[in-house]
Amino acid sequence: MGVELLIVILIVFMLAAAVIALEADDLLSSVIAVGAAGFALSVIDLLVGAPDLAITQVVVEVIMLVLLIRAVLKRRDEAAAISSDLLRTGLCLLACGVLLAVVFFALGGLAGDDAPDGTIPPFGEPVLANGKRAAVPPGVSKQYLEQTVSETGAVNAVTAILLDFRAYDTLGEATVIFVSVLGAYALLRRVGRRKEGLSP
Amino acid sequence: MGIAIYMLAFALLVVGIYGVIAKRNVIKIILGILIIDYAVNMLLVLVGYRRDGVAPILSEGQDAKAWAATSVDPLPQAMVLTSIVIGLGLTALMVAMAIRLYQKYGTFDMNEIRKLKG
Numbered sequence: 346m347g348v349e350l351l352i353v354i355l356i357v358f359m360l361a362a363a364v365i366a367l368e369a370d371d372l373l374s375s376v377i378a379v380g381a382a383g384f385a386l387s388v389i390d391l392l393v394g395a396p397d398l399a400i401t402q403v404v405v406e407v408i409m410l411v412l413l414i415r416a417v418l419k420r421r422d423e424a425a426a427i428s429s430d431l432l433r434t435g436l437c438l439l440a441c442g443v444l445l446a447v448v449f450f451a452l453g454g455l456a457g458d459d460a461p462d463g464t465i466p467p468f469g470e471p472v473l474a475n476g477k478r479a480a481v482p483p484g485v486s487k488q489y490l491e492q493t494v495s496e497t498g499a500v501n502a503v504t505a506i507l508l509d510f511r512a513y514d515t516l517g518e519a520t521v522i523f524v525s526v527l528g529a530y531a532l533l534r535r536v537g538r539r540k541e542g543l544s545p
Numbered sequence: 546m547g548i549a550i551y552m553l554a555f556a557l558l559v560v561g562i563y564g565v566i567a568k569r570n571v572i573k574i575i576l577g578i579l580i581i582d583y584a585v586n587m588l589l590v591l592v593g594y595r596r597d598g599v600a601p602i603l604s605e606g607q608d609a610k611a612w613a614a615t616s617v618d619p620l621p622q623a624m625v626l627t628s629i630v631i632g633l634g635l636t637a638l639m640v641a642m643a644i645r646l647y648q649k650y651g652t653f654d655m656n657e658i659r660k661l662k663g
Contacts, residue, residue, distance in 0.1 A: 349550065356553040356587075363557060363580045369562040372572050379576050386583050394600040394617040395590055401626055405633045409579070416640045417572055420647060427654045429569045437567040441559045448555045452548055468547030469596035471618040486593075486620040490613040492572045495601060502601035502619035507626060524636030529641035 348392055349468070354437045355392075359385045372417040397503045554591060558584035571643045571653045577640065582632045593618030625637045 359382045366378035387402035448509040453464060466472055489510060490502055499505040507515050561584055564577025575650050594617055601619035603612050643653070 353553065360557055360560060363560045366576050367568065367573060375576055379579055382583060386587055389587060393590055393594040394598050395622045396600055398590060398622055398626055400631050405629050409633060409636050412637055412640045416644050423626045429637045434567045437563055440581055441563050445556060445559055449552060452551055465551065465592055468550050468591065469594060471593045471595050471623060473618050485563060486618045489619060490616055494609050500603040501624045503626065506619055506623035514627060521631050529637045532641040532645045
């Protein structure tokens, strides 16, 4: 119960930070609010037993904040001048409310934790535990957990999955990172670019 | 309590979608995409949580069988680890695009940029 209450408090904090980030007039405040949400997420990762994720989230968050602050630091006064369309905002809020209601009833709604099979498993009972929901097969995670030590010799199941059981996924991830860095470099380079009339 | 946690995670996702659709500032749109990223990652990790579960790391002297019966689900964590790092690459590319847009058009306002064209 204690952990669940802490998670609820942290998610509410993230929600507040997200709303502040989207509605603040100063771009620097927005970026810092999103950073606060990211650090709250890393604390949530710690609480639900994912220390690897918490460490990665902190590192990624710091780099992300540096990039975003670099983008907004000299252009801070922009946001106040850009007002959003009222009709569009209203319609969007309506659509978001409908979406939330649909998700609520799809998750089992007022029936509480007795959601039908085939939806997200109830909180605290992952697919690999298959406690009350005997109809759902335990999935592949159970085998990963039982075979981690004997098959790979690693003691950390997450790194065993990343680098042994699903190493090709990690290769794909490295490819995506390489391509995105290449793209960012191509967009920002100074050398070899033709003169532009419009640029200040 | 369980459904409340899931609903809050979905609410965060919806706030991000709102930012992407309703805002005209390029930086605000990027922040909306980042919030969606956080929400989805968090939801996947929460789905793999086992009540009173331990981290999927075997301590010294611990029995492997007993550990496998109490550990949280490691598979969503491994996939989310990949997703977090890809999110960083995504941010780098989006920020580079925003900086170039500002250099070329002198504004972050999407409507202005659309009007100015070439």
